[in-house]
Amino acid sequence: MTTPQLVPLDGQLCFSLYGATLAIGRAYKPMLDDLGLTYPQYLVLSALWEADGQTIGAIAERLSLEPSTITPLVKRLEQAGFLTRQRNPDDERQVQVRLTDKGRDIRVDTACLTDTLLRRSGLTVAQIMALNDQVQALRDAVAAGEPA
Numbered sequence: 001m002t003t004p005q006l007v008p009l010d011g012q013l014c015f016s017l018y019g020a021t022l023a024i025g026r027a028y029k030p031m032l033d034d035l036g037l038t039y040p041q042y043l044v045l046s047a048l049w050e051a052d053g054q055t056i057g058a059i060a061e062r063l064s065l066e067p068s069t070i071t072p073l074v075k076r077l078e079q080a081g082f083l084t085r086q087r088n089p090d091d092e093r094q095v096q097v098r099l100t101d102k103g104r105d106i107r108v109d110t111a112c113l114t115d116t117l118l119r120r121s122g123l124t125v126a127q128i129m130a131l132n133d134q135v136q137a138l139r140d141a142v143a144a145g146e147p148a
Contacts, residue, residue, distance in 0.1 A: 027120055031112050036080060042110065044073050045082060048099050049107050056095045082106065
């Protein structure tokens with residue numbers, strides 16, 4: 001029986017992606033703090049900027065998270081005045097989430113995140129977009145359990 005070859009951490013894609021995620025999070029944190037947002041709250045707002053008036057379940061699906069993870073984020077965003085929640089009168093199990101003016105207006109202030117990523121990475125917009133496409137293809141293939 002042969003001993004499996006150990007791959008050093010720097011040779012493991014999962015570790016590189018993890019480290020990149022942490023580094024980006026550290027770069028974004030001061031700006032998000034200034035806006036009164038956490039990164040997960042920013043993601044919820046981003047989902048609503050794509051399509052306002054979604055249910056908690058739809059937001060959770062878009063972010064690949066559980067609805068039980070989204071609910072406290074939405075509650076805190078509502079308390080901060082970024083959005084409102086309302087039960088669907090046709091189906092009480094569904095909670096509709098809508099942006100307030102404050103929630104729509106803060107989108108402009110988040111442009112600094114992209115600017116910071118471009119500046120600190122040294123990559124062009126085209127390079128960032130190509131890398132993002134590759135990472136998404138990897139994510140989708142791994143999630144589906146088959147080759148890309």
